[in-house]
Amino acid sequence: MKRGFREDFATQWRVVGALLIREIYTRFGREGLGFGWILLEPLIFAIPVLLVWSVVRNPYEHGVALMPFLWSGYLPILLFRHVGGRMLLFVRVNAGLLYHRQVTIFDIFLARCLLEVVSNLCAVVASFVLFFSIGWLDLPRDLPMFYLGYFYMIWWSAAVGLIVGGLSERTEWAEKLWSPYSYLYIFFSGFMTLAAWLPDTIRGWALLQPSFQAYEIIRGGMLGSAVKTYGDPAYTSWVLAVLTVIGLLLMRDSRKYVVAE
Amino acid sequence: MIEAISVTKEYRTEGRIHRAVSNVSFSLGRGEKLALIGRNGAGKSTLIRMLGGVELPTSGRIERTMSVSWPLALQGGFQGSLTGNDNMRFIARIYNKPFDDIKAYVEDFAELGRYLSEPVKIYSIGMRARFAFALSLAIDFDCYLIDEIIAAGDQRFHRRSHEELFEKRADRSLILASHMGEMIKSYCTRAVLMHHGRGSFFDDIDLALQVYNDL
Numbered sequence: 001m002k003r004g005f006r007e008d009f010a011t012q013w014r015v016v017g018a019l020l021i022r023e024i025y026t027r028f029g030r031e032g033l034g035f036g037w038i039l040l041e042p043l044i045f046a047i048p049v050l051l052v053w054s055v056v057r058n059p060y061e062h063g064v065a066l067m068p069f070l071w072s073g074y075l076p077i078l079l080f081r082h083v084g085g086r087m088l089l090f091v092r093v094n095a096g097l098l099y100h101r102q103v104t105i106f107d108i109f110l111a112r113c114l115l116e117v118v119s120n121l122c123a124v125v126a127s128f129v130l131f132f133s134i135g136w137l138d139l140p141r142d143l144p145m146f147y148l149g150y151f152y153m154i155w156w157s158a159a160v161g162l163i164v165g166g167l168s169e170r171t172e173w174a175e176k177l178w179s180p181y182s183y184l185y186i187f188f189s190g191f192m193t194l195a196a197w198l199p200d201t202i203r204g205w206a207l208l209q210p211s212f213q214a215y216e217i218i219r220g221g222m223l224g225s226a227v228k229t230y231g232d233p234a235y236t237s238w239v240l241a242v243l244t245v246i247g248l249l250l251m252r253d254s255r256k257y258v259v260a261e
Numbered sequence: 262m263i264e265a266i267s268v269t270k271e272y273r274t275e276g277r278i279h280r281a282v283s284n285v286s287f288s289l290g291r292g293e294k295l296a297l298i299g300r301n302g303a304g305k306s307t308l309i310r311m312l313g314g315v316e317l318p319t320s321g322r323i324e325r326t327m328s329v330s331w332p333l334a335l336q337g338g339f340q341g342s343l344t345g346n347d348n349m350r351f352i353a354r355i356y357n358k359p360f361d362d363i364k365a366y367v368e369d370f371a372e373l374g375r376y377l378s379e380p381v382k383i384y385s386i387g388m389r390a391r392f393a394f395a396l397s398l399a400i401d402f403d404c405y406l407i408d409e410i411i412a413a414g415d416q417r418f419h420r421r422s423h424e425e426l427f428e429k430r431a432d433r434s435l436i437l438a439s440h441m442g443e444m445i446k447s448y449c450t451r452a453v454l455m456h457h458g459r460g461s462f463f464d465d466i467d468l469a470l471q472v473y474n475d476l
Contacts, residue, residue, distance in 0.1 A: 018354035025343060096336075098315055
């Protein structure tokens with residue numbers, strides 16, 4: 001049936017909202033902490049890891065304070081891995097929902113992705129408040145720049161989520177390659193290093209990655225003029241836009257690989 | 262009206278193409294009750310899933326100019342790990358209906374009592390049938406797609422379903438997939454006989470059943 005754009009938009013938001021609530025119930029249950037896990041889950045992951053790193057690493061490597069460096073690096077890692085991981089075979093495991101025509105695979109993607117992003121942002125705020133109050137972190141030097149970097153991180157994670165989700169419905173390779181990739185990602189994403197510390201020959205290659213770009217911008221915002229950063233928002237936006245289009249095409253296509261229950 | 266126009270569905274199994282539904286066309290107006298008759302594997306469920314928009318045809322298309330329910334079947338439509346109440350909440354939200362009205366109707370019609378607070382996956386087939394049918398009646402569609410499940414309910418459920426669809430809502434349409442002759446006769450006036458994925462349309466339900474029995 002034909003409907004207007006406004007009505008379509010309202011329907012879509014209603015569906016995404018309903019999916020979000022359902023996702024929270026199925027993942028966290030309705031008893032015990034329930035919704036509270038949305039915040040606690042990433043914190044339980046992040047805080048011990050950050051503490052261990054801060055003990056084993058030199059507190060002032062390359063003249064940069066370690067804690068701001070680790071904190072601004074590790075939470076985006078969690079975001080990326082969780083968004084990507086939740087998208088594996090996400091159409092298949094939700095095939096029962098596709099019985100209701102107004103639920104599209106894009107709605108399911110949006111709901112899952114939003115939940116991970118909200119959960120991660122809650123953890124960013126909570127861990128910041130915690131570390132700030134004990135004096136381990138200062139406010140980011142350039143807040144808008146920090147936000148911009150984190151925004152690119154979310155966009156990058158969502159774009160990869162679309163691609164991983166779309167590919168996983170058509171080939172088992174996607175699922176098998178995701179685990180080693182998401183692990184190795186820690187080493188080449190830009191979490192461990194600034195572009196300025198790399199030799200000139202490698203720097204150009206490293207900066208081709210959107211994640212490296214986003215890290216540069218986040219670190220520029222976090223550490224201010226204490227470090228030289230190479231983030232290029234124009235390049236990052238272009239690459240992410242292209243990846244998003246590829247991801248959307250793969251996802252649209254994945255509908256026909258799914259056989260309903 | 263709901264209309265199937267040269268609908269074909271193919272699946273790839275073990276490297277070969279299997280045609281589950283082959284070039285089926287028919288249309289159904291308001292208030293008409295259509296039976297899909299055929300043996301197991303004849304393509305009835307696949308056709309119903311396409312009519313409901315759960316699966317997309319490989320070629321051909323489905324036109325809907327009235328609201329059509331999701332396919333009420335033994336599977337699909339619910340999240341097994343969630344309770345009946347939570348499934349109702351979800352469905353009320355996506356169809357934009359007030360939850361309290363839906364709940365009141367389902368409680369009365371499905372007679373599931375405390376089971377509504379249990380996960381749907383523990384429901385028996387009969388309970389699931391009552392739940393799915395009650396919920397779709399509560400949402401209120403112009404056309405109901407029913408894949409076998411009415412047969413799973415008991416006598417009382419049959420009587421009440423019949424009453425709902427024929428007395429209170431005589432203007433609603435129904436597409437019922439079944440291979441049970443008696444039930445088909447009591448619910449439907451026309452039929453599509455499915456055989457090896459092909460469909461033939463009958464205006465006379467007795468004739469359709471006779472041809473089916475001679476297959």
